[in-house]
Amino acid sequence: MNWIVPRYDYPSQISDIEATLLAQMRDLLNGGQYILGQAVTDFEREFATYIGTKHAIGVNSGTDALILALHALGIGQGDEVITVTNSFHATALAIVRVGAIPVLVDCKPDTFLIDLGQVEQKISRRTRAVIVVHLFGQSVDMAAVHDLAKRNGLLIVEDCAQAIGALSGEKKVGSTSDAGCWSFAPSKNLAAAGDAGAVTLNNPKLSDRLSHMRHFGQTRQNEHRVPGYNSRLDTIQALVLRNKLPCVDKWGAARVRIASIYRERLDGLPIAFQRGARTGEHVYHLFQIKTDLRNDLLSHLRRRGIDAVVRYPTPIHLQEAFGDLGYRTGDLPVSEALAEHSLCLPLHPAMTDDQVGFVCASIHSFFSG
Structure with missing residues (x-):
């Protein structure tokens, strides 16, 4: 595509x-x-x-x-x-x-x-x-x-x-x-x-x-x-x-700038962001948002040509490869909820303001019905 x-x-x-x-x-x-x-x-x-x-x-x-x-x-x-x-x-x-x-x-x-x-x-x-x-x-x-x-x-x-x-x-x-x-x-x-x-x-x-x-x-x-x-x-x-x-620090600064635009323009919508970072403590390898309507929003974005993705849809403790450790659904509920409700928006240093704006407008259009 x-x-x-x-x-x-x-x-x-x-x-x-x-x-x-x-x-x-x-x-x-x-x-x-x-x-x-x-x-x-x-x-x-x-x-x-x-x-x-x-x-x-x-x-x-x-x-x-x-x-x-x-x-x-x-x-x-x-x-x-x-x-x-x-x-x-x-x-x-x-x-x-x-x-x-x-x-x-x-x-x-x-x-x-x-x-x-x-x-x-x-x-x-x-x-x-x-x-x-x-x-x-x-x-x-x-x-x-x-x-x-x-x-x-x-x-x-x-x-x-x-x-x-x-x-x-x-x-x-x-x-x-x-x-x-x-x-x-x-x-x-x-x-x-x-x-x-x-x-x-x-x-x-x-x-x-x-x-x-x-x-x-x-x-x-x-x-x-x-x-x-x-x-x-x-x-x-x-x-x-x-x-x-x-180039790493220059690219990192560009990522931080784009992330700040996302946070500002998506503020007030029924989504949550990763929080707790002070200045310099986040370099935005991935930009995660969390919403109860994750799957529908993901489909909406991808239909519009936005390459959003779910990272880690199954936590490690529920992966078959680690089944012998004995964990069950419900043992680590915060991570399980993140796996169900979070998605990753596109973010890379070369993104244009028009691309960032299109992602934000598409998310707004989804929540406006």
Whole structure:
């Protein structure tokens, strides 16, 4: 379908860098540094500087970032890791993949973010870590997370996949925990041209461990110290990310501007927004609205050529893949209600004022009957 308001605009992301990027790719293809080339090292250094950490380790995907971070932190068989149920499948999948047990909690009804009160209630003698998810681009209160973790002796992993550039307090997400995990999938605010991810951290020993683990556990060629993974950031993807990284804050500001228009023009309608973010604490990877008429509104928008979508229509605790955890409908009601009543409006930095206006007018026309 030819959308009047599409969900993404990929050409706009490379229009200013296309010539430089293609020249760099040509040199790479001729030079042969296809795996862990210099561009990977350069991107890791630049990304760590941007986030505010000592280290960044590039990996194959955001899912692998979570798996390798948990593994490197020593989390494994029989350990419990607490996380939120209204997230992408990969957040809980990573816990299972290292042999640990996901313990799922609900989100807050206003922020849509992890309910730290429930986290505290779920801590047991087997709990090793908590994974907080900066969902839709809005940051979790990391000061509160650190307080909870310190009191209970827990490790902290941040799923930052949707929140590059977002602040929590005065520091960027992914900069203060044991590990910040990033996805650069094509839909993300900093997008590769395929799968890519990274882990940000400040511990040099953990950084070395992750560097070896992602590369077959090698310290050098054919010297394998640990059973590792084949999860290396592709050099071509590193080139794409290096060229886009300087644009992230500009693109983030454009997202915030569009979100503010949505909030202003849709105010007073029978819908609710994600709330609780202070200045700088939301980068609007997704713009979520909640309404009791979600399905009808979604159909109305899509008929008009607006590529709205439902994100996470089934919470993790009700997914068949995690059925052996024993959760049932009604166990985590806030997330279940969000899954039934929320939808995502198109929002990307290249949206025109006319497109934003058309989305708002279409929503008004729906509620006016």
